[in-house]
Amino acid sequence: MIQSRPDENGERLGDAFGQLLESLRPDLVRFAYWLARDRSVAEDVVQEAMLRAWRARSELKDAAAVRHWLLTIVRREHARLYERKRLVTVDVTDIIEREDAALARSGGDGELLDLRRAILRLPDEYREPLVMQVLGGYSTAEIAKEMNLSTPAVLTRLFRARNRLREIYGITPGAACGAGEETP
Amino acid sequence: MNCSDVRLIIGAEPGAITAELERHLGECRACADYRREMIRLDHNIRLALKLDLAALKSDGPARPRVRLVVDADAAAADENRPPVSQSGARQWALAASILLAVAVGFVFWGALPRHSLAADVVAHVISEPISQDVDSTNARSTLARVLQQADLRLDPIHDEVTFAQTCFFRGRMVPHFVVRTDRGPVTVMILPNERVKTAERFAEGGYTGVLLPVTGNGSIAVLSRAALDTDAQAREILSALHPRAEG
Numbered sequence: 001m002i003q004s005r006p007d008e009n010g011e012r013l014g015d016a017f018g019q020l021l022e023s024l025r026p027d028l029v030r031f032a033y034w035l036a037r038d039r040s041v042a043e044d045v046v047q048e049a050m051l052r053a054w055r056a057r058s059e060l061k062d063a064a065a066v067r068h069w070l071l072t073i074v075r076r077e078h079a080r081l082y083e084r085k086r087l088v089t090v091d092v093t094d095i096i097e098r099e100d101a102a103l104a105r106s107g108g109d110g111e112l113l114d115l116r117r118a119i120l121r122l123p124d125e126y127r128e129p130l131v132m133q134v135l136g137g138y139s140t141a142e143i144a145k146e147m148n149l150s151t152p153a154v155l156t157r158l159f160r161a162r163n164r165l166r167e168i169y170g171i172t173p174g175a176a177c178g179a180g181e182e183t184p
Numbered sequence: 185m186n187c188s189d190v191r192l193i194i195g196a197e198p199g200a201i202t203a204e205l206e207r208h209l210g211e212c213r214a215c216a217d218y219r220r221e222m223i224r225l226d227h228n229i230r231l232a233l234k235l236d237l238a239a240l241k242s243d244g245p246a247r248p249r250v251r252l253v254v255d256a257d258a259a260a261a262d263e264n265r266p267p268v269s270q271s272g273a274r275q276w277a278l279a280a281s282i283l284l285a286v287a288v289g290f291v292f293w294g295a296l297p298r299h300s301l302a303a304d305v306v307a308h309v310i311s312e313p314i315s316q317d318v319d320s321t322n323a324r325s326t327l328a329r330v331l332q333q334a335d336l337r338l339d340p341i342h343d344e345v346t347f348a349q350t351c352f353f354r355g356r357m358v359p360h361f362v363v364r365t366d367r368g369p370v371t372v373m374i375l376p377n378e379r380v381k382t383a384e385r386f387a388e389g390g391y392t393g394v395l396l397p398v399t400g401n402g403s404i405a406v407l408s409r410a411a412l413d414t415d416a417q418a419r420e421i422l423s424a425l426h427p428r429a430e431g
Contacts, residue, residue: 008405026237034233040186051352072381080310108231115232134226135195135233140197 017057021050024067026073028074033080034131036096037120039102049077071136074148075128095120118168126161129154188213198222301378301395302386305405308353308360309371310389323348323361328334330359332428334374339424343370354378363417368410370417374425382417394418398425 025046031044032049053073060069096117103116119127129147132138138146146152190208192202199217207215300392302388327348331338334350336359351373359374371393380403384395393407393414404425406418 022246030233033235084229102239103235106236112228112232115228116235119229119232128227134229139387141360153194153198157326158197159192162195162222162225165229166221167378 008025020066021053021070023051024070027067029068031071031131032078034119034135035075036081037099039099041078041081045064045074045078045081048081049074050078068137069130071138075132075136075146083084096128114168118165121168122161122164126157126164129157130161133158143181186210191218191226194219196220198226209236210350272364300386301375301380301403302384302393302405303375303388304354305375305393305395305407306386306389308351309391309407327359327361330361331374331425333357334359335428337426337428338421339426341420341424363408365412365417367412368408370406370408370410370412370414372417372421373405374398375405377394378403385415390404396422398422400427 014066026048028046029042032045036042036045047071049070053070056073060066083157099120100117103120104113106116108116119130122130129143132143132146133140140151140154140158143149149157185204185208187208190205190212193205194215209219222335235289293337301388323345327338327345330348330350341363344367345361346364346369347362349360350357353360353375354371354377356377358376362369362371364370371391376398378395378399380395380397382397385405386393389408390409392411393405394404395405396418397403404418404422406414406421408414408417
């Protein structure tokens, strides 16, 4: 249990902040899940991130930016977890097998389940910016900054992520255009 | 802007539109179809990512969930608080049940197999954000407060204290501080509830360090990335560390 320590913001603010954290927990868990592709890891990451956020709550200047701030903490916590635990690389088929029941329980039709599997199959370097953009609401520039990439590199990764999903998802390729011009 | 440029932009940000893009789409039916397809796909991606949280609940053993609660004494001291009503009593009952659940969680947690103490210490140190704005006077007074919370005090030491904080480690709040030595920074964690029988030296995650038993109970972890004698540092810290009750 973390006891909040008296600070200049007062205990009431701390209490309100705790409630705010709890209210955003579902979004954080979803985000962490798509980064980690493992429910237990996602729960751990969010738990650590919330503790970290609680400690650093005085650094939050703009209350409206709290969701974005927390998502960033979750992402960094996930990255740290990989750094320090050197998580073993798992075959994507095993991941799908392990997570399939949870994906199916999440509702939607068969097509949506296929799409979820396809997203799980995406390599980290494509899945992460896509999740940051679609679920996290990050702009391309923000993703670039957070992932330490150039903006064009992020655009390329997002483009490739969607095109892979488009292929895996079974959408027929669009009509050819721009003869001789290769897409990135 | 050619079709490749346009498809890159659409594939990266299907909803984005600029005057130049709009002009191209007006002239290129294939790219306009591609955009429609990508917007539809993006809508489905959004739905796919929005997983039901109950479905995400781990099948594994329950883990202790830390609740963020305000200090009970501070809350009680708030004189402006309205009298406890029936719903207030219910809230207290709820809070009590949450605390009980957390306590049970901790007990359960204690029954789980653990990583080595050294590995956990290194993992904690790696994950802990250390402020770069070093204010030694402030850090020293913070350290005194942090140690006071653990019923400890530290005699003046030669090295400059650059960071001090009470940290959540293995279910307990423990003192964690950093001193700057001539050879580099050294991290110290005082672990009143973690016993080691003898000195345990470790090298992990780029850190080398030592766990030393503390007379009475518990242990102290001293570690650094720098090439220095952590044993000597640990002995120095240990000799300066006393229970608060001691004069």
